[in-house]
Amino acid sequence: MIRHECLQLLAARMSDQLVVTSQSGQRIEWSHLAKHEGNLLVGMMGCAIGVATGLALALPHRKVIALDSDGSVLLSLFNLATLGNLQPKNLVIYVFDNGVYSGSRISYPTATAGNTDLAGMARSAGIANAHTVGDIEDFKVKGLDALAQDRLGFFVCKVEESLLHREIPRPDTDLTENKYTFVRYLERTEKKTIPFIGRG
Amino acid sequence: MKDDLAKRLVQGLKDAGINFVTYLPETRLSQIVPLIRDDAAMELIAAASEHEAVTIAAGATLGGKQGAVYMENTGIYVSSYGLLTIGKQLGVPILLVVGYLGGVPDQRNSFLYSTIGQHTIPMLDGLGIEHQVIEDGERLEAKIKDAVRAANAQRAPFALLFAGEFSE
Numbered sequence: 001m002i003r004h005e006c007l008q009l010l011a012a013r014m015s016d017q018l019v020v021t022s023q024s025g026q027r028i029e030w031s032h033l034a035k036h037e038g039n040l041l042v043g044m045m046g047c048a049i050g051v052a053t054g055l056a057l058a059l060p061h062r063k064v065i066a067l068d069s070d071g072s073v074l075l076s077l078f079n080l081a082t083l084g085n086l087q088p089k090n091l092v093i094y095v096f097d098n099g100v101y102s103g104s105r106i107s108y109p110t111a112t113a114g115n116t117d118l119a120g121m122a123r124s125a126g127i128a129n130a131h132t133v134g135d136i137e138d139f140k141v142k143g144l145d146a147l148a149q150d151r152l153g154f155f156v157c158k159v160e161e162s163l164l165h166r167e168i169p170r171p172d173t174d175l176t177e178n179k180y181t182f183v184r185y186l187e188r189t190e191k192k193t194i195p196f197i198g199r200g
Numbered sequence: 201m202k203d204d205l206a207k208r209l210v211q212g213l214k215d216a217g218i219n220f221v222t223y224l225p226e227t228r229l230s231q232i233v234p235l236i237r238d239d240a241a242m243e244l245i246a247a248a249s250e251h252e253a254v255t256i257a258a259g260a261t262l263g264g265k266q267g268a269v270y271m272e273n274t275g276i277y278v279s280s281y282g283l284l285t286i287g288k289q290l291g292v293p294i295l296l297v298v299g300y301l302g303g304v305p306d307q308r309n310s311f312l313y314s315t316i317g318q319h320t321i322p323m324l325d326g327l328g329i330e331h332q333v334i335e336d337g338e339r340l341e342a343k344i345k346d347a348v349r350a351a352n353a354q355r356a357p358f359a360l361l362f363a364g365e366f367s368e
């Protein structure tokens with residue numbers, strides 16, 4: 001299984017969900033597969049789950065999805081403990097775990113290439129609906145079904161390292177443009193003003 | 201901090217529009233936590249790290265809340281990556297309510313805190329985060345409103361560093 005296969009399946013299910021992506025190739029692959037105003041391409045490791053959690057808490061009636069990687073989750077393990085207690089029902093997290101720091105271009109192993117089990121850690125932190133997904137059929141069942149559930153989900157998708165994203169054009173919107181597109185989309189679909197936008 | 205000052209601080213946050221607070225407690229301002237918890241107009245979220253507190257508050261702010269983070273100034277160091285990338289680079293206003301340990305006006309300053317305090321403002325300056333030290337209750341509510349207005353205008357975090365009477 002490679003990440004792109006999973007993202008293709010997810011992209012086909014998108015309607016009004018809000019999707020927060022981390023750094024790594026999934027940001028590029030997702031922005032190419034799902035051109036949607038509800039995408040927030042955060043683009044920094046160790047931040048996506050926190051931002052997605054804040055969105056999920058602020059908008060409990062909207063489904064929020066975080067796309068993350070093993071290296072990024074290892075950088076922000078405190079998220080597991082917080083989510084284990086908050087249990088936002090509208091948040092689903094997919095961790096694409098290739099076991100390497102792929103973006104480093106030397107593909108050195110992350111802790112998950114050794115003894116570390118992120119899904120096990122999440123369960124121990126209180127996220128009962130945390131699972132390791134081993135192949136694409138497993139992803140179709142566990143991963144996609146989670147979108148329809150009213151329950152916090154944490155899915156560690158074991159993927160082969162893929163460099164497909166290097167053949168895909170990178171997003172041509174910068175972080176600020178993406179943020180305003182996202183916020184305007186929220187204003188339109190939530191029919192409310194986001195306070196900090198204000199008036200000039 | 202006297203109870204009256206804690207109540208004014210929390211009321212000031214509320215009057216400035218703050219309705220979502222993430223936090224890690226510390227020693228100088230901790231009386232505000234139960235006051236916020238008991239106020240139905242504000243959502244209080246416990247975080248496990250100040251970096252996490254910053255990212256959750258940022259997400260909530262993008263989702264329509266007016267977010268704040270309450271932390272000790274050691275948390276500025278811990279969350280500096282999130283403050284720079286999510287706060288400054290993405291451009292999300294977050295009010296930082298900071299216990300200013302080890303700063304010159306900290307009434308409980310000691311060798312334990314002084315190094316932390318000495319580097320706090322240079323750290324914020326390095327991150328490009330505007331800040332104000334508040335030592336007493338004079339114009340407290342107005343200063344909080346000014347800080348929230350500035351954060352929103354700048355689309356960036358703004359730090360209020362509490363010491364003086366707030367650290368007694």
